[in-house]
Amino acid sequence: MVLIWVLLLTAEPLLTSVVERLAGAQGVRVVPSVPGSVPGPPALVLVGADHDVSQGLPALASGVPRLLLATGDPDERLWRAARDLRAEQVVLLPEGEHRLQERLARLGEARRGARTVGVIGGCGGAGASVLAAALARTAAVTGPALLIEMDQTGGGADLLLGAEDEPGLRWPDLGSARGRLLPGSLSGSLPLIDGLHVLAAVRSGPVTELSAPAVGAVLEAARAEFGTVVLDLPRHLDEATSAAVRALGCCLVLVPAAVRAVAAAQRLTAGLRPLVGDLRAVVCGPTAAGLGPSGICAALGLPSAGLLRVEPGLKAGLDRGEPPGLRARGPLARFCRDLLERELAGVRG
Numbered sequence: 001m002v003l004i005w006v007l008l009l010t011a012e013p014l015l016t017s018v019v020e021r022l023a024g025a026q027g028v029r030v031v032p033s034v035p036g037s038v039p040g041p042p043a044l045v046l047v048g049a050d051h052d053v054s055q056g057l058p059a060l061a062s063g064v065p066r067l068l069l070a071t072g073d074p075d076e077r078l079w080r081a082a083r084d085l086r087a088e089q090v091v092l093l094p095e096g097e098h099r100l101q102e103r104l105a106r107l108g109e110a111r112r113g114a115r116t117v118g119v120i121g122g123c124g125g126a127g128a129s130v131l132a133a134a135l136a137r138t139a140a141v142t143g144p145a146l147l148i149e150m151d152q153t154g155g156g157a158d159l160l161l162g163a164e165d166e167p168g169l170r171w172p173d174l175g176s177a178r179g180r181l182l183p184g185s186l187s188g189s190l191p192l193i194d195g196l197h198v199l200a201a202v203r204s205g206p207v208t209e210l211s212a213p214a215v216g217a218v219l220e221a222a223r224a225e226f227g228t229v230v231l232d233l234p235r236h237l238d239e240a241t242s243a244a245v246r247a248l249g250c251c252l253v254l255v256p257a258a259v260r261a262v263a264a265a266q267r268l269t270a271g272l273r274p275l276v277g278d279l280r281a282v283v284c285g286p287t288a289a290g291l292g293p294s295g296i297c298a299a300l301g302l303p304s305a306g307l308l309r310v311e312p313g314l315k316a317g318l319d320r321g322e323p324p325g326l327r328a329r330g331p332l333a334r335f336c337r338d339l340l341e342r343e344l345a346g347v348r349g
Contacts (some may be wrong), residue, residue: 005029006107007061010048015069018093019046022100028107043107043246049078053085056225061273065216067091067103072094106180106220114223114270115139115347118248120233120272122255122265122300127284130310130318130332131254132232133160134325138336140196143227146186148199148218150241151234152207158200160190161323166191170202170211177217186218187225194323197226210240219247228340237271249347250278252305257287261300269300278347305343308335 008019008030016032023030024295031042034297047053049070057066068087070078072246119135121128136147137210149157152171158164168191182321190197199218200340222229231244233251245251251272255265265281281302283293286309297304309331318324325333 005031005042007045007058007064008032008044008048009046009051009057010069012048012050012071014071015046015048018097018100019069022097022104025101026104026107028104044103047085047087049081056211057085067100069093069100069162072130075079091335094299114226114229115233115344115349116219116223116229116247117247117344118231118233118245118251118276120251120253121235122253122268122281123261124235124264126151126256128254129154129157129160129232130314130324131181131252131282131336132230133323134332135336135339136198136228136230137161137194137196137323137325138333139228139230139340140194144187144194144197144225144228145200145228145230146190146197146222148222148229148231148244150203150210150215150231150244152201152210154201154232154234156200156203157198157232158193158338159203160318161198162194162321163191163193163194163200166193168192170200172202172205172208174199174218175208175210175214177214179217181221184225185271186221210236212239212243215240215243216247219244235268237275241331242275247274248276248278250280250344252280252282253278253300254282254284254308255300255303256284257291257293257296259291262291265300269302279338280343282306282308285310306335306339308332 006023006028010016020030042064045064045066045068047068049068065088066085068082068085068090070092119128119132131173133147136145139145147157156164158166171187187197190199234241253265253269255261279302281297281300282305284297285307291302293307311331326338327333
Protein backbone atom coordinates (compact mmCIF):
# COMPACT_ATOMS: atom_id res chain seq x y z
CA MET A 1 0.00 0.00 0.00
CA VAL A 2 1.36 3.41 -0.92
CA LEU A 3 2.11 5.70 2.00
CA ILE A 4 0.20 8.96 1.73
CA TRP A 5 1.81 11.71 3.76
CA VAL A 6 1.89 15.49 3.98
CA LEU A 7 5.00 17.63 4.35
CA LEU A 8 4.42 20.50 6.79
CA LEU A 9 6.85 23.43 6.79
CA THR A 10 6.06 25.76 9.69
CA ALA A 11 7.16 26.64 13.21
CA GLU A 12 3.75 28.07 14.13
CA PRO A 13 2.09 25.92 16.87
CA LEU A 14 -1.47 26.80 15.82
CA LEU A 15 -0.89 25.73 12.23
CA THR A 16 0.77 22.52 13.35
CA SER A 17 -2.03 21.55 15.72
CA VAL A 18 -4.78 22.24 13.17
CA VAL A 19 -3.03 20.28 10.41
CA GLU A 20 -2.27 17.30 12.65
CA ARG A 21 -5.85 17.17 13.92
CA LEU A 22 -7.46 17.33 10.48
CA ALA A 23 -4.97 14.97 8.84
CA GLY A 24 -5.27 12.46 11.66
CA ALA A 25 -9.02 12.28 11.13
CA GLN A 26 -8.35 11.19 7.54
CA GLY A 27 -5.58 8.72 8.35
CA VAL A 28 -3.01 10.90 6.59
CA ARG A 29 0.44 11.16 8.14
CA VAL A 30 1.99 14.61 8.74
CA VAL A 31 5.78 14.92 8.58
CA PRO A 32 7.32 18.16 9.89
CA SER A 33 10.38 19.63 8.15
CA VAL A 34 12.40 17.35 5.86
CA PRO A 35 11.95 13.64 6.65
CA GLY A 36 14.89 11.31 7.08
CA SER A 37 13.38 8.36 5.24
CA VAL A 38 9.84 8.22 3.89
CA PRO A 39 9.02 6.04 0.86
CA GLY A 40 7.92 8.16 -2.07
CA PRO A 41 7.20 11.88 -2.29
CA PRO A 42 4.59 13.74 -0.22
CA ALA A 43 1.07 13.93 -1.61
CA LEU A 44 0.77 17.56 -0.51
CA VAL A 45 3.06 20.29 0.82
CA LEU A 46 1.66 22.66 3.45
CA VAL A 47 3.73 25.79 3.98
CA GLY A 48 3.14 28.21 6.82
CA ALA A 49 3.37 31.93 6.17
CA ASP A 50 6.21 32.01 8.71
CA HIS A 51 8.36 29.82 6.44
CA ASP A 52 10.89 31.68 4.29
CA VAL A 53 9.82 30.64 0.78
CA SER A 54 12.71 32.61 -0.73
CA GLN A 55 15.00 29.81 0.46
CA GLY A 56 13.13 27.34 -1.76
CA LEU A 57 11.55 24.01 -0.88
CA PRO A 58 13.11 20.57 -0.35
CA ALA A 59 13.83 18.67 -3.56
CA LEU A 60 11.19 16.04 -2.75
CA ALA A 61 8.53 18.79 -2.91
CA SER A 62 9.26 19.55 -6.56
CA GLY A 63 6.06 19.46 -8.59
CA VAL A 64 3.92 18.44 -5.59
CA PRO A 65 0.73 20.51 -4.99
CA ARG A 66 1.18 23.03 -2.20
CA LEU A 67 -1.00 25.21 0.03
CA LEU A 68 0.03 28.32 1.91
CA LEU A 69 -1.35 28.46 5.46
CA ALA A 70 -1.65 31.66 7.50
CA THR A 71 -3.41 33.17 10.49
CA GLY A 72 -4.79 36.67 10.83
CA ASP A 73 -5.62 39.12 8.07
CA PRO A 74 -4.03 38.69 4.63
CA ASP A 75 -1.65 41.36 3.38
CA GLU A 76 0.43 42.05 0.30
CA ARG A 77 3.35 40.05 1.67
CA LEU A 78 1.14 36.95 1.94
CA TRP A 79 -0.02 37.18 -1.67
CA ARG A 80 3.57 37.65 -2.86
CA ALA A 81 4.57 34.54 -0.93
CA ALA A 82 1.70 32.60 -2.51
CA ARG A 83 2.85 33.70 -5.95
CA ASP A 84 6.49 32.78 -5.27
CA LEU A 85 5.41 29.44 -3.84
CA ARG A 86 3.09 28.76 -6.79
CA ALA A 87 0.53 27.77 -4.20
CA GLU A 88 -2.62 25.98 -5.28
CA GLN A 89 -4.56 27.83 -2.58
CA VAL A 90 -4.12 30.19 0.37
CA VAL A 91 -5.90 28.97 3.51
CA LEU A 92 -6.51 31.41 6.36
CA LEU A 93 -6.97 29.71 9.72
CA PRO A 94 -9.03 29.18 11.72
CA GLU A 95 -11.88 30.51 9.54
CA GLY A 96 -10.72 28.59 6.47
CA GLU A 97 -10.35 25.30 8.31
CA HIS A 98 -13.10 23.69 6.20
CA ARG A 99 -11.03 24.28 3.05
CA LEU A 100 -8.04 22.48 4.50
CA GLN A 101 -10.29 19.72 5.80
CA GLU A 102 -11.72 19.17 2.32
CA ARG A 103 -8.26 19.02 0.75
CA LEU A 104 -7.02 16.48 3.29
CA ALA A 105 -10.23 14.46 2.90
CA ARG A 106 -9.40 14.04 -0.77
CA LEU A 107 -6.05 12.53 0.22
CA GLY A 108 -7.84 10.21 2.62
CA GLU A 109 -10.12 9.05 -0.19
CA ALA A 110 -7.09 8.39 -2.39
CA ARG A 111 -5.55 6.35 0.43
CA ARG A 112 -8.61 4.10 0.47
CA GLY A 113 -9.17 4.15 -3.26
CA ALA A 114 -8.34 2.11 -6.32
CA ARG A 115 -5.38 -0.08 -7.11
CA THR A 116 -3.33 2.29 -9.30
CA VAL A 117 -0.51 0.80 -11.38
CA GLY A 118 1.78 2.36 -13.95
CA VAL A 119 3.64 0.54 -16.71
CA ILE A 120 6.67 2.09 -18.40
CA GLY A 121 9.18 0.73 -20.89
CA GLY A 122 12.75 0.52 -19.63
CA CYS A 123 13.78 1.21 -23.21
CA GLY A 124 12.03 2.14 -26.43
CA GLY A 125 9.95 -0.65 -27.97
CA ALA A 126 9.86 -2.76 -24.81
CA GLY A 127 6.12 -3.40 -25.17
CA ALA A 128 4.86 -1.40 -22.20
CA SER A 129 1.63 -0.39 -23.96
CA VAL A 130 0.83 -4.03 -24.68
CA LEU A 131 1.46 -5.06 -21.08
CA ALA A 132 -0.56 -2.12 -19.72
CA ALA A 133 -3.53 -2.94 -21.95
CA ALA A 134 -3.42 -6.65 -21.13
CA LEU A 135 -3.15 -5.89 -17.41
CA ALA A 136 -6.16 -3.56 -17.55
CA ARG A 137 -8.22 -6.06 -19.56
CA THR A 138 -7.42 -8.77 -17.03
CA ALA A 139 -8.40 -6.53 -14.11
CA ALA A 140 -11.71 -5.69 -15.81
CA VAL A 141 -12.78 -9.33 -15.57
CA THR A 142 -13.19 -9.03 -11.80
CA GLY A 143 -14.15 -5.36 -11.34
CA PRO A 144 -14.40 -1.89 -12.88
CA ALA A 145 -11.08 -0.97 -14.52
CA LEU A 146 -9.67 1.92 -16.52
CA LEU A 147 -6.69 2.12 -18.87
CA ILE A 148 -5.15 5.60 -19.24
CA GLU A 149 -2.79 6.37 -22.10
CA MET A 150 -0.41 9.12 -20.99
CA ASP A 151 1.70 9.38 -24.17
CA GLN A 152 0.03 11.93 -26.45
CA THR A 153 2.18 10.82 -29.40
CA GLY A 154 1.35 7.14 -28.99
CA GLY A 155 -0.54 4.95 -31.40
CA GLY A 156 -3.80 5.14 -29.46
CA ALA A 157 -4.79 2.85 -26.60
CA ASP A 158 -8.30 2.64 -28.06
CA LEU A 159 -6.85 1.36 -31.33
CA LEU A 160 -4.78 -1.24 -29.47
CA LEU A 161 -7.95 -2.50 -27.79
CA GLY A 162 -10.08 -2.38 -30.94
CA ALA A 163 -12.15 0.50 -29.56
CA GLU A 164 -11.11 3.22 -32.00
CA ASP A 165 -14.69 3.57 -33.28
CA GLU A 166 -16.29 3.52 -29.84
CA PRO A 167 -17.93 6.83 -28.83
CA GLY A 168 -16.65 8.64 -25.78
CA LEU A 169 -14.20 11.20 -24.49
CA ARG A 170 -10.51 11.29 -25.32
CA TRP A 171 -7.74 13.31 -23.69
CA PRO A 172 -8.40 16.56 -25.61
CA ASP A 173 -11.90 16.60 -24.09
CA LEU A 174 -10.42 16.51 -20.58
CA GLY A 175 -7.37 18.70 -21.11
CA SER A 176 -8.91 21.62 -19.24
CA ALA A 177 -10.08 19.55 -16.26
CA ARG A 178 -9.31 21.04 -12.86
CA GLY A 179 -10.17 20.29 -9.26
CA ARG A 180 -12.81 17.66 -8.52
CA LEU A 181 -14.83 16.18 -11.40
CA LEU A 182 -18.48 15.28 -10.96
CA PRO A 183 -19.14 11.68 -9.85
CA GLY A 184 -19.42 9.37 -12.86
CA SER A 185 -17.63 11.83 -15.17
CA LEU A 186 -15.30 9.08 -16.44
CA SER A 187 -17.29 5.87 -16.16
CA GLY A 188 -20.24 7.48 -17.92
CA SER A 189 -18.27 9.15 -20.71
CA LEU A 190 -15.22 7.10 -21.73
CA PRO A 191 -15.16 4.41 -24.44
CA LEU A 192 -15.97 0.94 -23.11
CA ILE A 193 -14.89 -2.34 -24.70
CA ASP A 194 -15.05 -5.83 -23.18
CA GLY A 195 -15.86 -4.28 -19.80
CA LEU A 196 -12.77 -2.02 -19.83
CA HIS A 197 -12.94 1.78 -19.96
CA VAL A 198 -10.13 3.54 -21.78
CA LEU A 199 -8.88 7.13 -21.84
CA ALA A 200 -6.81 7.47 -24.99
CA ALA A 201 -4.85 10.08 -26.87
CA VAL A 202 -5.97 11.08 -30.36
CA ARG A 203 -4.11 10.15 -33.54
CA SER A 204 -4.88 13.25 -35.62
CA GLY A 205 -4.54 16.99 -35.26
CA PRO A 206 -1.88 18.86 -33.29
CA VAL A 207 -0.26 17.19 -30.30
CA THR A 208 -1.48 18.80 -27.08
CA GLU A 209 0.64 18.38 -23.98
CA LEU A 210 -1.15 17.27 -20.84
CA SER A 211 -1.07 19.53 -17.80
CA ALA A 212 -0.39 18.34 -14.27
CA PRO A 213 -3.70 19.80 -12.95
CA ALA A 214 -5.70 17.95 -15.62
CA VAL A 215 -3.90 14.69 -14.88
CA GLY A 216 -4.47 15.18 -11.16
CA ALA A 217 -8.18 15.81 -11.63
CA VAL A 218 -8.61 12.77 -13.86
CA LEU A 219 -6.67 10.46 -11.54
CA GLU A 220 -8.61 11.62 -8.49
CA ALA A 221 -11.88 10.85 -10.26
CA ALA A 222 -10.52 7.54 -11.57
CA ARG A 223 -9.58 6.34 -8.09
CA ALA A 224 -13.12 7.07 -6.92
CA GLU A 225 -14.89 5.38 -9.84
CA PHE A 226 -12.77 2.29 -10.61
CA GLY A 227 -11.30 -0.62 -8.71
CA THR A 228 -8.14 -0.76 -10.84
CA VAL A 229 -6.51 2.03 -12.82
CA VAL A 230 -3.61 1.19 -15.16
CA LEU A 231 -1.47 3.95 -16.67
CA ASP A 232 0.51 3.44 -19.86
CA LEU A 233 3.39 5.86 -19.21
CA PRO A 234 5.75 7.54 -21.68
CA ARG A 235 9.48 7.38 -21.01
CA HIS A 236 9.77 11.18 -21.00
CA LEU A 237 9.09 12.35 -17.44
CA ASP A 238 7.57 15.77 -18.02
CA GLU A 239 5.55 17.60 -15.36
CA ALA A 240 2.26 15.84 -16.17
CA THR A 241 3.83 12.37 -16.28
CA SER A 242 5.70 13.02 -13.05
CA ALA A 243 2.43 14.05 -11.40
CA ALA A 244 0.87 10.79 -12.58
CA VAL A 245 3.76 8.68 -11.30
CA ARG A 246 3.52 10.35 -7.88
CA ALA A 247 -0.09 9.18 -7.64
CA LEU A 248 0.72 5.51 -8.31
CA GLY A 249 0.53 2.72 -5.82
CA CYS A 250 3.08 0.78 -7.89
CA CYS A 251 5.12 1.37 -11.05
CA LEU A 252 6.33 -1.49 -13.24
CA VAL A 253 9.40 -1.04 -15.45
CA LEU A 254 9.33 -3.46 -18.39
CA VAL A 255 12.91 -4.45 -19.29
CA PRO A 256 13.91 -6.72 -22.19
CA ALA A 257 16.74 -9.09 -21.34
CA ALA A 258 19.37 -7.26 -23.37
CA VAL A 259 22.45 -5.30 -22.32
CA ARG A 260 21.47 -2.00 -23.95
CA ALA A 261 17.93 -2.29 -22.63
CA VAL A 262 19.23 -2.70 -19.08
CA ALA A 263 21.55 0.30 -19.54
CA ALA A 264 18.62 2.44 -20.71
CA ALA A 265 16.45 1.22 -17.85
CA GLN A 266 19.12 2.23 -15.31
CA ARG A 267 18.86 5.86 -16.41
CA LEU A 268 15.06 5.74 -16.39
CA THR A 269 14.78 4.22 -12.91
CA ALA A 270 17.08 6.90 -11.51
CA GLY A 271 14.45 9.48 -12.48
CA LEU A 272 11.54 7.37 -11.22
CA ARG A 273 12.85 6.55 -7.75
CA PRO A 274 12.16 9.95 -6.18
CA LEU A 275 8.60 9.88 -7.52
CA VAL A 276 7.17 6.55 -6.41
CA GLY A 277 7.72 4.38 -3.36
CA ASP A 278 6.92 1.01 -4.98
CA LEU A 279 9.01 0.53 -8.13
CA ARG A 280 9.48 -2.97 -9.58
CA ALA A 281 11.00 -4.57 -12.67
CA VAL A 282 9.29 -6.92 -15.11
CA VAL A 283 11.86 -8.75 -17.20
CA CYS A 284 10.69 -9.90 -20.60
CA GLY A 285 12.42 -12.81 -22.31
CA PRO A 286 13.96 -14.67 -23.87
CA THR A 287 16.78 -14.43 -21.37
CA ALA A 288 20.44 -15.17 -22.07
CA ALA A 289 23.33 -16.38 -19.96
CA GLY A 290 24.18 -13.71 -17.41
CA LEU A 291 21.00 -11.76 -18.16
CA GLY A 292 18.45 -13.60 -16.09
CA PRO A 293 15.75 -11.81 -14.07
CA SER A 294 17.76 -11.83 -10.84
CA GLY A 295 20.85 -10.32 -12.48
CA ILE A 296 18.83 -7.63 -14.28
CA CYS A 297 16.93 -6.68 -11.12
CA ALA A 298 20.21 -6.53 -9.20
CA ALA A 299 21.70 -4.22 -11.86
CA LEU A 300 18.67 -1.95 -11.58
CA GLY A 301 18.43 -2.15 -7.81
CA LEU A 302 14.74 -3.09 -8.10
CA PRO A 303 12.65 -5.96 -6.77
CA SER A 304 11.29 -8.34 -9.38
CA ALA A 305 7.63 -8.39 -10.38
CA GLY A 306 8.19 -11.50 -12.49
CA LEU A 307 9.38 -12.80 -15.84
CA LEU A 308 7.16 -12.19 -18.87
CA ARG A 309 7.87 -14.87 -21.44
CA VAL A 310 7.54 -14.38 -25.18
CA GLU A 311 4.10 -15.17 -26.59
CA PRO A 312 4.25 -16.75 -30.06
CA GLY A 313 2.02 -15.00 -32.57
CA LEU A 314 1.39 -11.96 -30.36
CA LYS A 315 2.56 -9.41 -32.92
CA ALA A 316 0.58 -11.03 -35.72
CA GLY A 317 -2.51 -11.06 -33.52
CA LEU A 318 -2.12 -7.37 -32.70
CA ASP A 319 -1.78 -6.58 -36.41
CA ARG A 320 -5.08 -8.41 -36.98
CA GLY A 321 -6.76 -6.24 -34.36
CA GLU A 322 -6.75 -8.71 -31.48
CA PRO A 323 -6.44 -6.93 -28.11
CA PRO A 324 -3.44 -8.01 -26.01
CA GLY A 325 -4.12 -10.73 -23.47
CA LEU A 326 -6.99 -12.17 -25.51
CA ARG A 327 -5.57 -15.71 -25.39
CA ALA A 328 -6.45 -16.87 -21.89
CA ARG A 329 -3.77 -19.59 -21.86
CA GLY A 330 -1.07 -17.46 -23.44
CA PRO A 331 1.99 -16.28 -21.46
CA LEU A 332 0.78 -12.66 -21.42
CA ALA A 333 -2.68 -13.38 -19.97
CA ARG A 334 -1.26 -15.85 -17.44
CA PHE A 335 1.38 -13.35 -16.36
CA CYS A 336 -1.23 -10.60 -15.87
CA ARG A 337 -3.52 -12.85 -13.83
CA ASP A 338 -0.66 -13.91 -11.60
CA LEU A 339 0.60 -10.33 -11.24
CA LEU A 340 -2.81 -9.02 -10.14
CA GLU A 341 -3.53 -11.90 -7.80
CA ARG A 342 -0.08 -12.16 -6.21
CA GLU A 343 2.22 -9.16 -6.67
CA LEU A 344 -0.38 -6.37 -6.86
CA ALA A 345 -3.13 -7.74 -4.62
CA GLY A 346 -2.51 -5.24 -1.81
CA VAL A 347 -1.48 -2.25 -3.90
CA ARG A 348 -3.51 0.93 -3.53
CA GLY A 349 -2.74 4.37 -4.86
